[in-house]
Amino acid sequence: MRRIAALAALLVLAACDGGGEPAARPAQPAPATPPAGTSIPADAGCVADVPVRVLPEWARVGFSDATPRMPYVLGSRGDIAAIIFGYPLHQPPLPDRNNKILWVSRVPLESGSxxxxxxxxxxxxxxxxxxxxxxxxxxxxxxxxAGCWHLDLTWSGHTDSMRLTYRPSRSW
Incomplete structure (x- = not known):
């Protein structure tokens, strides 16, 4: 009986977005938050919540903090990071916030590419x-x-891919 009650409580909590309202979540269970400095594999499917964590060293250029913490997703090859300033991403975009992403390449860039x-x-x-x-x-x-988007990325002769989730914007 305790197991059933615990499972029911867990399901209710998983269905809420912190405001007590149902959240748009994929049917798959949410993964555990990875330790700082690790990536979420792009081929693992979309992640409902991108954790705030320390950026990889190569992605910290321009940040004043020595160990900046931001929500980010690494490409499946680890050659590019999508640092999500507009987290969470929404469709349609929210009226007071853009879907801003800072793309940072780990590999060399060609000027103008x-x-x-x-x-x-x-x-x-x-x-x-x-x-x-x-x-x-x-x-x-x-x-x-809104939904889980697979992105194929090409720049300076390099390629990588990742998945990003765009949440539906509430109309009220």
């Missing part, structure tokens, strides 16, 4: 294409629907 993002909802179907002029750097990436 853009970052090309080809995104597919659920990893299949129609491609939505974005280009960040000048290569990895700051951008606002708005995708056409």
């Amino acid at each position: 853009p970052l090309v993002i080809e995104a597919r909802l659920g990893g299949a179907g129609e491609v939505t294409r974005h280009e960040v002029t000048g290569g990895p750097g700051p951008s606002s990436i708005d995708l056409p629907a």
Whole structure:
């Protein structure tokens, strides 16, 4: 009986977003928060909550803090980081906040080479294409629907991929 009550309580907590309202969550269980400095594998599917953690050393350029903590996702090869300043990402974008992402490359850049993002909802179907002029750097990436997006990234002769979740914006 205790196990059933504990499981019911766990399910109720998992369905709430901290405000006591149901949250849009994938059917899969949320992974445990990884230790600082580790990545969330891009091929593991979308993560409902991207933890705030210490950025990799190579992604800290421009931050004044010696060990800056931000929500970020690493590419599956570990060659690019999406530091999410507009976390969580929303579709449609929230009126008071952009879907701002700082793209940081671990590998050398060619001057003037853009970052090309080809995104597919659920990893299949129609491609939505974005280009960040000048290569990895700051951008606002708005995708056409909420859900789990698979991103294929190309820049300076390099490629990587990752998954990002865009949450539905509440209409009230």
